[in-house]
Amino acid sequence: MGRAWVLGDGVSTDAVMPGRFNLTTDPKTLAHACLCEARPDFAAGVQPGDVIIAGRNFGCGSSREHAPVSIRETGVVAVVAASFARIFARNAVNIGLPVIRCPAAAAAIVDGDSVEVDLRTGTVISGGRRFDGEAPSQLAVRIADAGGLVELIHDSGWAALEESRA
Amino acid sequence: MGTLVEEIIGNRLGRSVSAGDTVVAPVDCAFAHDVTAPLAIEAFERMEMPLHDPQRVVLVFDHVMPAATVAAAELHQRIRRFAADHQVRNLFAEGICHIIMVERGYARPGGIVVGADSHSTTYGGLGCFSTGMGSTDVGVILATGRTWFRVPQTLRVEVTGELRAPLTAKDVALHVLGSIGGDGADYMAVEWGGETVARMTLDQRLTLANMAADMGGKTGLCEVDETTLEGTTPIDGVPIPQPRSPRYADTLHVDVTHLQPQIAMPPAADNVHDIADVAGTPIDEVYIGSCTNGRLEDMEVIARYLSGHTVHPNTRTVVVPASRRIYTEALRRGWIETIVEAGALVMNPGCGPCLGRQHGVVAAGERVVSTSNRNYPGRMGSPHAEIYLTSPAVAAATAVAGCITDPRSAR
Numbered sequence: 001m002g003r004a005w006v007l008g009d010g011v012s013t014d015a016v017m018p019g020r021f022n023l024t025t026d027p028k029t030l031a032h033a034c035l036c037e038a039r040p041d042f043a044a045g046v047q048p049g050d051v052i053i054a055g056r057n058f059g060c061g062s063s064r065e066h067a068p069v070s071i072r073e074t075g076v077v078a079v080v081a082a083s084f085a086r087i088f089a090r091n092a093v094n095i096g097l098p099v100i101r102c103p104a105a106a107a108a109i110v111d112g113d114s115v116e117v118d119l120r121t122g123t124v125i126s127g128g129r130r131f132d133g134e135a136p137s138q139l140a141v142r143i144a145d146a147g148g149l150v151e152l153i154h155d156s157g158w159a160a161l162e163e164s165r166a
Numbered sequence: 167m168g169t170l171v172e173e174i175i176g177n178r179l180g181r182s183v184s185a186g187d188t189v190v191a192p193v194d195c196a197f198a199h200d201v202t203a204p205l206a207i208e209a210f211e212r213m214e215m216p217l218h219d220p221q222r223v224v225l226v227f228d229h230v231m232p233a234a235t236v237a238a239a240e241l242h243q244r245i246r247r248f249a250a251d252h253q254v255r256n257l258f259a260e261g262i263c264h265i266i267m268v269e270r271g272y273a274r275p276g277g278i279v280v281g282a283d284s285h286s287t288t289y290g291g292l293g294c295f296s297t298g299m300g301s302t303d304v305g306v307i308l309a310t311g312r313t314w315f316r317v318p319q320t321l322r323v324e325v326t327g328e329l330r331a332p333l334t335a336k337d338v339a340l341h342v343l344g345s346i347g348g349d350g351a352d353y354m355a356v357e358w359g360g361e362t363v364a365r366m367t368l369d370q371r372l373t374l375a376n377m378a379a380d381m382g383g384k385t386g387l388c389e390v391d392e393t394t395l396e397g398t399t400p401i402d403g404v405p406i407p408q409p410r411s412p413r414y415a416d417t418l419h420v421d422v423t424h425l426q427p428q429i430a431m432p433p434a435a436d437n438v439h440d441i442a443d444v445a446g447t448p449i450d451e452v453y454i455g456s457c458t459n460g461r462l463e464d465m466e467v468i469a470r471y472l473s474g475h476t477v478h479p480n481t482r483t484v485v486v487p488a489s490r491r492i493y494t495e496a497l498r499r500g501w502i503e504t505i506v507e508a509g510a511l512v513m514n515p516g517c518g519p520c521l522g523r524q525h526g527v528v529a530a531g532e533r534v535v536s537t538s539n540r541n542y543p544g545r546m547g548s549p550h551a552e553i554y555l556t557s558p559a560v561a562a563a564t565a566v567a568g569c570i571t572d573p574r575s576a577r
Contacts, residue, residue, distance in 0.1 A: 020547075065300040086384060157310075
């Protein structure tokens, strides 16, 4: 159970991690700057177990992986959004940040609500309400189970993915 | 049988593929730049494998080049060390990654290219399947030479009508982006076609493909024709890709006969208007350059508008040729002299002020006209600056007038 941090539509990776702050690969430094302009109270207030709830096209724009890395490092357990930009969603799965597409939850949950997510089924629970999000693809599950894309391909090679379907 | 993207991937795999298939495919060339390479190198090192093929790796210093801070210098140092340790010789500090990939022939018709930068869609303009990914994906490619793709559905954009100067591909791209929205082509290939695209130069087509990224597209593609083949060399051993009885998920028809110069207003690139809606708005900074519009044709346009004029005293104007080749050719033709004499600041080839780290960072309350592709709050500096996206003709006319100006009314 965590707190919902609710953001709007079209949150870009520039908003998650402005270009002036990503000249480092250190996750802790990145986490301190996460959403620093779009949501200035986030980095200081976020607790492990919290959930980001957002609108359409979350993570649009730049491919900078610093954005999902910074969110993961804050301890946020998942990003729930009405929809995700392609590169962000792929990056998030690759580095072990779960993303759940769930327009109903995105529309209903209010900032500060308590939220719980089931990463296997994509179910989002908040204040006694239950929202059926999209379950992760078979591919995303395999990457998550391995601990990330690097770990999956390192341990199993591409054969692991050639058998699966997205 | 298939769309252009299905044909390219199918040709490379030696079997037919359809939208929705997940495939593991060889990558002809992968690149990263000074911001994304360090994370890609870290992912590669965790793979505990040798580099798959140093010749298929390109590293470009463009986002903060030369280094503007100690942090940037340290990132550059790590990349150079990695290149030396792994015999990567394709190391460039002479322009924007997306221009280098085309100029140096790393992106070729029929090929598959992955870049750790979202605008890697650009080379689709010459019939290459190219897409942006994150650093981890590129790190894994460095080790294995391969990656996985879901073969995308295709949005065909059929462009007809005469595009009258000073309108360019940028106006067409902005118009389509405004019509379908910033997620209008999410996960899709945007296939640009029709008589208007067939008449465009390769540079113009690269601009169209570039901005497919801003529609959410996985790639942007133009058909390969004589214009393409004059400026490129196709990948050996595979047929030149063409759509064959394609099945498109959707088709958008655009007639550009009466198109007005387009402008994207804050807060996002899909907030597109006719220029008349905002003409006269005072502007503090003009930036002309980027992977969308820093090419030789663009330098010619700027020189033409600035010739015999001085940039407005309230409007600092930053011009960044996108590569050393473009810069030297524009010098030879006298365009740079014209631009400098008009009072514009010409920076070294690279990303310039596009992403707010160098060469013209903006303050709260300032307004910018930029020929790049992104205007999110905070993109070029303060989140309280406003960024307007336009063609080079609009930007140059604006630089002279000091306010947003329809280039058709200039001079």
